[in-house]
Amino acid sequence: MISCRRTNEHRESDMSGNTDLDKVLGLLEGWRDEMVQVQVELVKRPALGPDNGGAGEWERARYLEQLVRGWGLSVEHLDAPDERVAEGTRPNLVVRLAGDKTSPAVWVMAHMDVVPAGPESEWKTPPFEAVVKDGRIFGRGVEDNQQGLVSSLFALRALKEANVTPPTDVALLLVSDEETGNRYGIEYVLENRPDLVGPSDIxxxxxxGNSDGTMLEVAEKTILWVKFVIEGKQVHASMPQLGLNAHRVSAMLVCRLDEELRKKFSGTDPVFDPPSSTFEPTKREANVDNVNTIPGKEVLFFDCRI
Ligand SMILES: [Zn+2]
Incomplete structure (x- = not known):
């Protein structure tokens, strides 16, 4: 239950019996099309980090900043230096609505970057051109993490426009680099502004989550990404005895790791879904071009959640 103070009016309801919550929810319902439009605009600005071959998050951050300032909210920058992008930094934005008290503040953190679209042939609609169809939005990033980002932004806007002063500060933290390690995002913010998020903040x-928003996740596994480089000896496929087939070795390695890691990390905890650790062979780099060459090198990756 949200309990808020409404400037110059009764705490619980106004003259027509509307509570602050009614008012906020009413505003949000009225902004439905506008929220869809913001999603469409965000999809046009891909925000791929340099580790994913992109130009970073600035185009998206500038759009969001302009939008938020237009609503009368202020934006603070905590940008992380990164020479790989044209602007020289990766943007991290704080949008804060003052409450009756500053602490403990309620934070909502969303990330601006997205993952690459993958092969376009696998898409039924263009990944970076949002399509609204059957009550849904299709485009790269609309779910991860734009749904969280857009809904949080409009929730803050609704509190402001309804003149609701929350009991404590409510702040949004819009970060870069969530998809490729957080170094230029939340890690940079916490290291450089240790005062920003207090120990009792929420x-x-x-x-x-789930489609009706009833799931609240309270624990997350530790992630470990491992790259394996297997060096063999490349030879013609008709003479395997002269070489060392890196592909075969990597296949055996994957099977062995799959078995051993499951045995070693066999513990389960129902707080996680799935309850056990996972060790998944994922990416493999292309090896030889033709079918009659034994590859002399294999590069493969594991995604582990422990
Ligand atoms: Zn995400």
Whole structure:
């Protein structure tokens, strides 16, 4: 239950019996098309980090900043230096609505970057051109993490426009680099502004859940990405005895790791879904071009959640 103070009016309801919550929810319902439009605009600005071959998050950050300032909210920058992008930094934005008290603040953190679209042939609609169809929006990033980002932004706007003063500060933290390690995002922010998020603050991260919003995740596994480089000896496929087939070795390695890691990390905890650790062979780099060459090198990756 949200309890808020409404400037110059009764705490619980106004003359027509509307509570602050009614008012906020009414505003949000009225902004439905506008929210869809913001999603469409965000999809046009891909925000791929340099580790994913992109130009970073600035185009998207500038759009969001202009939008938020237009609503009368202020934006603070905590940009992280990164020479790989044209602007020289990766943007991290704080949008804060003052409450009756500043602490403990309620934070909502969303990330601006997206993952690459993958092969376009696998898409039924263009990945970076949002399509609205059957009550849904299709485009790269609309779910991860734009749904969380857009809904949080409009929630803050609704509190402001309804003249609701929350009991404590409510702040949004819009970060870069969530998809490729957080170094230029939340890690940079926490290292450089240790005062920003207090130990008793509440932090909500709308980046996972179920369709009706009833799931609240309270634990997350530790992630470990491992790259394996297998060096063999490349030879013609008719003379395998002269070489060392890196492909075969990597296949055996994957099977062995799959078995051993499951045995070693066999513990389960129902707080996680799935309850056990996972060790998944994922990416493999292309090896030889032709079918009659034994590859002399294999590069493969594991995604582990422990
Ligand atoms: Zn995400």
């Amino acid at each position: 932090v909500v991260v709308p980046d996972s």
